[in-house]
Structures are given as structure tokens and as C-alpha cells.
Amino acid sequence: MPAAAPPDxxxxxxxxxxxxxxxxxxxxxxxxxxxxxxxxxVQKLELYGQHKSIGVTVFALxxxxxxxxxxxxxxxxxxxxxxxEIALAKAVHVLLYAVLFAMPLDGWIMSSAANFSVSVFGLFxxxxxxxxxxxxxxxxxxxxxxxxxxxxxxILLHLAxxxxxxxxxxxxxxxxxxxxxxxxDSGP
Numbered sequence: 001m002p003a004a005a006p007p008d009x010x011x012x013x014x015x016x017x018x019x020x021x022x023x024x025x026x027x028x029x030x031x032x033x034x035x036x037x038x039x040x041x042v043q044k045l046e047l048y049g050q051h052k053s054i055g056v057t058v059f060a061l062x063x064x065x066x067x068x069x070x071x072x073x074x075x076x077x078x079x080x081x082x083x084x085e086i087a088l089a090k091a092v093h094v095l096l097y098a099v100l101f102a103m104p105l106d107g108w109i110m111s112s113a114a115n116f117s118v119s120v121f122g123l124f125x126x127x128x129x130x131x132x133x134x135x136x137x138x139x140x141x142x143x144x145x146x147x148x149x150x151x152x153x154x155i156l157l158h159l160a161x162x163x164x165x166x167x168x169x170x171x172x173x174x175x176x177x178x179x180x181x182x183x184x185d186s187g188p
Contacts, residue, residue: 008075009176017065019179021100024058025151032148052107053121059104066097078171092157099151106147110140 010018028051035047081089111118112128113136119125130136165173 008078010075011072013068014072015177015179017061017068018177021058021061021065024054024061025100025155028054028058029148029152048116049119052111052118055104055107056118056120056126058100062097062100075176078173079165079169088157089161092154092161095150096154096158099147099154103144103147103151106140106144110137110144113137113140 031047031051031054035044035051038044038047108118108126109129112130113133115128115132117125117128162174162177165171166175
């Protein structure tokens with residue numbers, strides 16, 4: 001898979017980071033919703049383990065993604081954006097990264113405060129960040145919920161921006177991030 005891309009489109013590595021993150025965040029949301037309503041038992045604990053492992057994976061992936069993004073500039077916009085659009089797009093992207101870092105850390109704190117370790121797919125166990133603390137556990141749980149809501153809103157804004165470019169502006173902004181997206185023929 002080539003890492004380099006023409007300067008007008010996203011490369012394969014950037015696309016892989018983007019879509020793998022999207023799939024994992026969807027999996028986290030689905031697992032989180034399912035396990036929240038389950039009675040305590042083996043199945044719920046197994047889902048918690050999967051949720052934690054995927055959350056740690058998202059944290060690691062986001063770290064690698066940010067390093068990649070800082071060393072590989074984004075392609076230029078296809079349509080000259082206005083100042084407000086530039087500010088909104090940057091804010092949404094910065095907040096997406098912030099929440100993708102903060103949620104796994106908060107989950108780790110929540111688990112530690114509940115005196116539950118975070119095992120990553122049974123391969124290794126993260127050390128507890130804090131000692132048992134019921135008040136901290138509850139605060140982290142509330143923060144996790146509100147960050148999930150914030151992440152959902154940010155994803156909707158991100159999708160709205162992509163669809164605006166695709167449907168209203170009719171440019172290739174969305175296509176150049178699709179895994180197998182073909183750009184419109186710009187020739188005669």
C-alpha cells in the first residue's frame with residue numbers, strides 16, 4: 001500500500017487511519033449501548049473487556065494518526081473556503097482528536113477508580129491510574145457519557161460537511177477520502 005499520494009488527495013495511510021477509526025468508534029458505540037442495558041453477568045463483563053480493548057486501540061490509533069497527520073499535510077481544499085468554514089472545519093477536527101484521546105483515558109480512569117483492570121485483548125494489562133474511588137468513578141462515568149454525546153455531535157458535523165461538499169458543492173472532497181473513491185474526470 002503506497003504511503004505517498006498526489007498532493008490533491010489523501011494517501012492510503014491517511015484513509016486507513018480514518019476508516020479504521022470510524023469502524024472502531026462505531027463498534028465502541030454499539031457495544032457501549034448494548035452493555036449499558038445488560039444485567040451484570042459474564043456476557044456484560046466480556047463486552048466491557050471488548051469495549052476497553054477497542055478503546056485502547058482507538059487511543060493508540062489516534063496517536064499514530066496524529067503523528068502521521070502532523071508529518072503529512074492535508075491536500076488543499078477543492079473549493080476556496082470562507083474564513084468561517086475554515087474555522088469550523090479546524091475546530092471540528094481538533095475536537096474530534098481531543099475526544100478520541102480523552103474518552104479512552106477517561107475510561108481507563110473510570111476502570112481504575114472502580115478497581116477493575118484494563119486488559120487489552122488478554123495480551124497485556126494496563127496499570128491502574130488511580131486507586132479505588134467511588135466518587136471519581138461516578139464523575140468519570142458521567143464525563144464518559146457526555147464525551148460520547150459530544151463525539152456523536154462532532155461526527156454529525158463532520159458528515160454534514162462531507163455531504164455539503166458532495167451534494168451541494170459537487171466537488172470531490174468526499175470522494176478523495178473514500179477507500180476506493182474515484183475522482184471525477186476533470187479532463188475535456
